[in-house]
Amino acid sequence: MNPQHYASSGYARLSSAIDAGAAHAAARWIVDNRTRVEVPHTLDALDRRNQLPIKLRRLWDCDPDFWSGFVMRSGVLEVASRWLGEEFLLIRSAAFIKYPGSRATVGWHCDEHLWGYECEAGLTVWIPLTRVPPQSGCLQFIPGSHLRPPGRLYWDIRHPYHKVMDVTGFEPPVSVPVEVGDCIVMDKRTVHASGPNQSGAERIGLVFAFARCAPERLTESAVGITRGGCFHAVPAGGSSESEHGVERH
Numbered sequence: 001m002n003p004q005h006y007a008s009s010g011y012a013r014l015s016s017a018i019d020a021g022a023a024h025a026a027a028r029w030i031v032d033n034r035t036r037v038e039v040p041h042t043l044d045a046l047d048r049r050n051q052l053p054i055k056l057r058r059l060w061d062c063d064p065d066f067w068s069g070f071v072m073r074s075g076v077l078e079v080a081s082r083w084l085g086e087e088f089l090l091i092r093s094a095a096f097i098k099y100p101g102s103r104a105t106v107g108w109h110c111d112e113h114l115w116g117y118e119c120e121a122g123l124t125v126w127i128p129l130t131r132v133p134p135q136s137g138c139l140q141f142i143p144g145s146h147l148r149p150p151g152r153l154y155w156d157i158r159h160p161y162h163k164v165m166d167v168t169g170f171e172p173p174v175s176v177p178v179e180v181g182d183c184i185v186m187d188k189r190t191v192h193a194s195g196p197n198q199s200g201a202e203r204i205g206l207v208f209a210f211a212r213c214a215p216e217r218l219t220e221s222a223v224g225i226t227r228g229g230c231f232h233a234v235p236a237g238g239s240s241e242s243e244h245g246v247e248r249h
């Protein structure tokens with residue numbers, strides 16, 4: 001990856017940055033656990049004709065042993081620390097499922113608007129757990145959108161989970177297909193969307209959002225991470241006190 005590309009475009013596809021074995025194990029976890037009632041999700045996770053995206057949330061909280069192992073072994077930690085340095089927070093862990101033929105799309109948005117609080121720096125690592133060719137509803141990005149003022153936000157009935165952005169006058173979007181083992185890293189301000197899954201195969205994307213941010217700003221609990229792989233719980237709005245948290249080396 002050319003670092004210049006990330007700086008100017010606001011996103012980059014990193015080939016072979018994620019351990020394929022770890023990605024396969026994560027796909028198995030999603031398939032085995034998606035109907036557990038305690039996994040927060042937007043819709044019936046088995047609705048194969050879903051017209052709205054199925055999103056599983058707070059994966060870390062559902063199984064910290066599994067997901068801390070994934071973060072340690074997959075390579076995602078190295079990706080995040082490349083931009084965020086030695087210490088940062090994992091603020092979101094989620095998965096998007098689109099079954100074969102699903103018409104579900106995700107509207108234009110940037111992730112910092114979804115987080116809803118200010119961060120000094122932040123990025124999302126999007127990890128395909130299945131192949132995601134263009135017809136599977138791959139991510140689309142508006143190059144350079146992280147450097148310009150955001151477009152108007154409005155409600156669109158096709159995207160009931162968050163406001164979407166009016167991208168009139170922005171650069172044309174670029175589709176970014178990926179293979180298992182790749183990942184996409186995007187700045188918190190980069191405008192992106194995804195299309196319907198017109199393929200015959202299920203499409204699963206894993207989302208890990210990382211940020212450097214004052215803990216008192218957090219509206220949900222997060223996981224503090226140091227590069228050596230030490231994790232501790234950081235409560236919403238609270239102080240980062242590792243003796244109250246879960247240390248996982």
Ligand SMILES: O=C(O)CCC(=O)C(=O)O
Nearest residue numbers: 096106111193194205207
């Ligand atoms: O996986 C998708 O289709 C959308 C992911 C996305 O937009 C996000 O993580 O912000």
